[in-house]
Amino acid sequence: MTSRHLLRLVSICLVTMVTSVANGRVSASPIGHPDLKAKQLAVSVRCTRRMVSTDSKQVRVPILMYHELNYLHRNSLGMAPGQFESEMEFLHQNDFHTITMEQLYAALYQQRPLPDRPILLTFDDGYKSVYTKAYPILSRYGYKGTVFMVTDAIGSRGQHPMLTWTELLEMNRRGIMDVQSHTVHHVDLRNASNVVTKQELMQSAQTLSKRLGHPVRFFCYPSGKFRVATFDFLRNSGYVLAVTEHSGYASAKDGPYTLHRIRIYEGMPLSTFRGALALSFEK
Numbered sequence: 001m002t003s004r005h006l007l008r009l010v011s012i013c014l015v016t017m018v019t020s021v022a023n024g025r026v027s028a029s030p031i032g033h034p035d036l037k038a039k040q041l042a043v044s045v046r047c048t049r050r051m052v053s054t055d056s057k058q059v060r061v062p063i064l065m066y067h068e069l070n071y072l073h074r075n076s077l078g079m080a081p082g083q084f085e086s087e088m089e090f091l092h093q094n095d096f097h098t099i100t101m102e103q104l105y106a107a108l109y110q111q112r113p114l115p116d117r118p119i120l121l122t123f124d125d126g127y128k129s130v131y132t133k134a135y136p137i138l139s140r141y142g143y144k145g146t147v148f149m150v151t152d153a154i155g156s157r158g159q160h161p162m163l164t165w166t167e168l169l170e171m172n173r174r175g176i177m178d179v180q181s182h183t184v185h186h187v188d189l190r191n192a193s194n195v196v197t198k199q200e201l202m203q204s205a206q207t208l209s210k211r212l213g214h215p216v217r218f219f220c221y222p223s224g225k226f227r228v229a230t231f232d233f234l235r236n237s238g239y240v241l242a243v244t245e246h247s248g249y250a251s252a253k254d255g256p257y258t259l260h261r262i263r264i265y266e267g268m269p270l271s272t273f274r275g276a277l278a279l280s281f282e283k
């Protein structure tokens with residue numbers, strides 16, 4: 001690569017970073033709600049996975065963003081589990097194949113193939129409802145997801161019960177739920193000091209990898225907030241990809257630390273859900 005090419009690449013990266021920071025978003029805090037009954041699970045799993053080799057520059061993958069799978073009054077972070085179930089049924093009927101962050105990374109940066117119509121399901125914070133509501137539904141369809149866990153909240157109870165180590169280990173061992181980092185304390189990385197940022201990134205990865213027995217290389221910004229300097233801390237802490245709350249499909253053009261996602265909200269009509277995935281239906 002010539003120095004002119006390198007200069008152009010750096011300037012593209014800088015523009016992407018600045019644009020992403022300028023678009024940073026804030027989410028509201030969740031409010032509790034009692035559990036809803038999970039439905040009986042009895043649908044056969046269809047396995048029609050076809051690996052499609054593509055140019056990494058052409059890779060565009062929808063990363064869906066979920067939080068708590070309980071209806072929360074006047075709070076968009078919650079969602080009735082029935083809606084989630086309908087969305088998973090839609091994905092299954094339309095031949096979507098769930099992938100992991102590791103598969104996304106390999107496709108974006110190592111020219112590795114992806115299954116046809118790939119999609120990533122992400123769950124922020126690590127609410128217990130991921131185990132009680134999402135896990136059975138994902139198991140039924142042979143689907144997998146990624147939970148971005150706030151490590152200090154593991155096992156905490158109260159209004160918003162969080163996942164326990166036992167639940168995380170079970171889902172992880174069965175290959176249904178990958179577990180990656182969402183910091184230790186859900187800090188605002190836009191304002192956090194360098195020392196705090198470093199601690200939050202490193203300690204959360206160490207805690208998770210030690211208990212789960214796999215490396216933690218993927219990150220989700222708390223409330224989607226970060227600053228450009230955060231990227232260096234991510235890189236130095238061993239993270240290779242980070243997801244934001246910027247809206248859209250994930251692709252290499254956004255850079256490894258500013259991957260876009262699609263927020264799925266309570267009451268979203270299925271037609272809107274389908275519309276958000278329109279790119280996946282293009283030939």
Ligand SMILES: [Zn+2]
Binds near residue numbers: 124182221222
């Ligand atoms: Zn969060």
